[in-house]
Amino acid sequence: MSTPQNDPLLQTETTCGLLLHELQIIWDEVGECDTERDRMLFEIERECLEVYRRKVDQANKSRAQLRQAIADSEAELAAICSAMGERPVHIKQSDKSQGGLKAELRAVLPELE
Incomplete structure (x- = not known):
């Protein structure tokens, strides 16, 4: 069984989630x-x-x-x-x-x- 550090799918989901969160912070700051x-x-x-x-x-x-x-x-x-x-x-x-x-x-x- 893959550990979270070794699971590319989980890493991708985490990365996408982090990027979406960052985008939302930027949008909030900009006032989008x-x-x-x-x-x-x-x-x-x-x-x-x-x-x-x-x-x-x-x-x-x-x-x-x-x-x-x-x-x-x-x-x-x-x-x-x-x-x-x-x-x-x-x-x-x-x-x-x-x-x-x-x-x-x-x-x-x-x-x-």
């Missing part, structure tokens, strides 16, 4: 009206959503590239086996499901060497 505070908070939330969307898009692209690399490697392996007149090498399904796509690619690559 509630409407403007709400507008700024909405803008912060929108910017956060844009960052999350960008990260999700990057993760999807990475996943697609891994899947393509696996398919390409398996096709190359099948072609090599066929050219040698051997039966295709099959990577065990249990190995594929345990470590995700990166592990699946690592399992296929040694067969190509």
Whole structure:
């Protein structure tokens, strides 16, 4: 179990909470009206959503590239086996499901060497 000092999510929440508190102190000192505070908070939330969307898009692209690399490697392996007149090498399904796509690619690559 993570301790609070080692938990990045807890540290992020604490940092965000501290920054929001600091922002509220500044707004109080400046005399910012509630409407403007709400507008700024909405803008912060929108910017956060844009960052999350960008990260999700990057993760999807990475996943697609891994899947393509696996398919390409398996096709190359099948072609090599066929050219040698051997039966295709099959990577065990249990190995594929345990470590995700990166592990699946690592399992296929040694067969190509």
